[in-house]
Structures are given as C-alpha cells and as structure tokens.
Amino acid sequence: MRLLFIGLGGSIGSVLRYSIYYNMLAINGGWLPFLGTLLANLLGAFALGWFTSRLLLSKKLPEDLAAAIGTGLIGSFTTFSTLSVELSSLLQEGQYLLAICYVFISMIGGLVCAFGGFRVGQRRVVVQ
Template sequence: MAYLWIGIAGFLGAILRYSIGLFLFDESLEFPFATLTVNLLGSFLLSWFTTVFVKRFSIPDHLKAAIGTGLIGSFTTFSTLSVETVTLIHNNELFLAFVYVLISIAGGLIMSRLGYRVVKEKRTNEHT
C-alpha cells in the first residue's frame, strides 16, 4: 500500500515541479533558475516536514514516505541540476556552472537549516 501512496504523491510532486518549471522558464537566460528554485524550496520543505510532522505527530510510515520520498522527492531533481551544469560547461559558461553548483549545494543546506529553524523558533515562542 505504501507504494501506491508514494506513487500518487510522486505524481503530484512531478506535476508541481513541471508547472513551476514552465512558470519560471525563460529561454533567453542561460542560468537554470527553475531547477534552482524547486531544489531550494524542496530542501526547505523536506527539512520543515521532517521537523514538524515526523517529530511532532504520529504519522503512519506510508504517509511519511509518500510526502518525503514521493511528493518532495519527485519535486526536486538532482539529475536535472547535473545535466544543466554539464550543459553550461559544454557551452563554455564555466563561471555560471560553478555559481549554479555552489548556490545549489550551499543554498540547499541553508534552506534545510532555515526549515529546521522556523520550526524550532515557533516551538520556542509557543512555550513562552
């Protein structure tokens, strides 16, 4: 049954990712803003979800997997980041490729930390 939930959530995550890609895509730009946006947002959401829901509430394992692996996992995309980086390198856009990878990795870590901190600060404010 978990596979069904993961599949449904994965479908929704992929549709969201594709929709944001269409919305943010600009053919005139070399830099892949759409992929960067979904990956940074996904980093925040996964951290926030695991901090808020997984630790605070008793959620069945199949729903945790559906949201974390299915929805958010299919929403973000490391493979697209890799292909877009190689494309930038192939097009002799070495600086843009470097900036893209740097922002993707550092930004993903920062967004994950932010997701965790948002929850932690909210909990602290609720207890005071």
Template sequence: MVYLLVGAAGFLGASLRYCVGVFLFHESTVFPFATLTVNLLGSFLLAWLTTGLLIRFSLPSHIKTALGTGFVGSFTTFSTLSVETVNLFLHGKLVLAFLYIAASIFGGLWMSRLGFQVEKGEGTE
C-alpha cells in the same frame, strides 16, 4: 499500499515541479532558475516536514514516506541539476556553472537549516 501512496504523492510533486518549470523557464534564460528554485524549496520542505511536522502529528510511516520520498523526492531533481551544470560547462559558461553548483549546495544547506529553524520556532539569525 505504501507504493500507491508514494506514486500518488510523486505524481503531485512531479506535476508541481513541471508547473514551476513552465512558470520560471524562458527561452532566453541562460541560468537554470527553475531547477534551482525547486531544489531550494525542496530542501526547505523536506527539513521542515521531517524535523517535526510529520512527528508532531504522529502520522503513519507510509504517509511520511509518501510525503518525503514521493512528493518532495519527485518535486526536486538532482539529475536535472547535473545535466544543466554539464551543459553550462560544455557551452563555456564556467562562471555560471560554478555559481549554479555553489548556489545549489550552499543554498540547499541554508534552506534546510531554515526549515529546521522554522519548524522549531527559532529565529533565523
């Protein structure tokens, strides 16, 4: 049963990921905003879900797995981040590549922290 739930949630997460990509992608765009956006949102969402929302509602473990691994896991994309970063390097866009790496890592950490704080009802200072 857990495999079906993870697959169904994965389908929804991947579909949403695709929609965000279609909405944010433009041929003339050099910087990979779509991937950065989904990875930052995914960092927030996973922290928010796992910090308390899934615990507070005492959901069964297979539902937690479906939401975390299936939905958020398929919504975010490390492999695309890697390919896009290498592509920026190969095209001589070193500053953009390093900016992308920094924004992904530090932005992801900050969004995770924000997700924890939002779930706990803390301020974001």
C-alpha cells in the same frame, strides 16, 4: 500500500516541479534556463527540512502518509539529476562562471534552506 502512496505523492511533486520549471522559463525568457530547477530544489530543501523536524520526528503522521510526502512528493519535486544535466550543458557551452555559481547556489543554498526549514519546524506554535 506504501508504494501506492509514494507514487501518488511522486506524481504530484513531479507535476509541481514541471510547472515551476516552465513558468520560470516564461518569466525570464529562457535567459536562465536552470532557474526553475534551482527554485524547486531550494524550496524542496526547505520543505523537507521543515517536514522532517515538524512532522516526521514528532511521529504525528502515519508512516504511509509520511513516505508519500517526504519520499514521494518532496523527493520528486527536487531533482539532483536535472541539476546535473543542466550543469553539464553549461559546462559544454563554456559558461564556466555560471556553472560554478549554479553549483555553489544549489549546494550552499540547499543546505541553508534545509537548515532553515528544520529550524522553523522546531518552533512551537503559540495560539493565543
């Protein structure tokens, strides 16, 4: 049953990533073709950090639902393989500075977003 939940979450995450990718292409006119992947990866890193600290560690969700969200939805929303292919394309085109920036922003930005999401998820919600 867990595999079914992961598959369902994965299909939702991949459709969301595809939507962000192509909407970002439309917005920037193809000038930065990797912007959608970068945005999805940074948002996904933040979301997984938040999800891990807020819900997963507190055991507030059934394991099947947690797997569907963490592994399925967020895991398919972010993608290292697309980052790798886009980086390879930049290098083949001789855009070395842009490739270095892309790697730096992806890796450091991803760590910062994951840490930020984790910290936000640890905050207690105060209801007045």
